[in-house]
Amino acid sequence: MATLTQAETTQHVVLLLDREEYAVPINSVREIVRWREPRPLPGQPPHVQGAVDLRGEVVMVIDLRERLGSAGAAGAQQDIVVIDLPGREPVGLTVDGVSEVLQAGEGEVRPAPTGVGCGEHVNGVLVLDQRLVVLLDLDRLLDSAY
Numbered sequence: 001m002a003t004l005t006q007a008e009t010t011q012h013v014v015l016l017l018d019r020e021e022y023a024v025p026i027n028s029v030r031e032i033v034r035w036r037e038p039r040p041l042p043g044q045p046p047h048v049q050g051a052v053d054l055r056g057e058v059v060m061v062i063d064l065r066e067r068l069g070s071a072g073a074a075g076a077q078q079d080i081v082v083i084d085l086p087g088r089e090p091v092g093l094t095v096d097g098v099s100e101v102l103q104a105g106e107g108e109v110r111p112a113p114t115g116v117g118c119g120e121h122v123n124g125v126l127v128l129d130q131r132l133v134v135l136l137d138l139d140r141l142l143d144s145a146y
Contacts, residue, residue: 009103012126014133015081015095017065021133022095023102023126028138030084032098049094052080061092067141068121083138091142102126102133109135 012023013032031054038050038061047066051058061080064070080092104126112122112135123137 009105010109012102012104012133012135013081014099014102015064015093015136016097016099017068017070017095020070021099021131022064022068023133023135024081024083024138026101028083028085030082030090033080033082033092035078035080035094038092052092054082057090059090059092061094062142064093064095067093083142085138085142088142102128104128 011026013026013029015022015024033054036052038052040050041048041060044050047063049061049063051060053059059082078094079097081095081098082090082092084090108126108128110125110127112124121137121141122134124135126133126135
């Protein structure tokens with residue numbers, strides 16, 4: 001992870017899974033769409049919910065809760081966050097909601113803790129007052145997703 005100079009900040013979109021907060025870089029989020037039921041596709045792992053049609057483009061949808069191995073049931077209302085990374089097909093992540101866009105400065109981004117089960121998908125932690133927001137590493141999260 002690159003170190004920021006004092007004048008630099010990064011922006012992250014905060015994703016909600018139950019009471020947990022995860023963040024992804026704002027420049028990787030193409031759009032946020034209201035929940036629509038994905039069409040299941042045969043032979044996919046359990047965390048792949050299927051595909052949806054977004055204005056003529058078929059996008060695979062991954063249940064982020066299942067992918068991270070998080071406990072708890074999905075919220076009554078969900079969103080699909082469409083992630084668009086260079087060199088990859090767009091993919092949707094099912095989340096309970098999106099709460100805000102955060103700006104993080106140099107002292108607010110900390111390295112990911114070691115020895116944690118989901119550490120392979122974690123790029124760091126945003127420390128904001130009494131709040132910890134987990135930064136997801138989208139490349140690693142999606143590399144072995146399907």
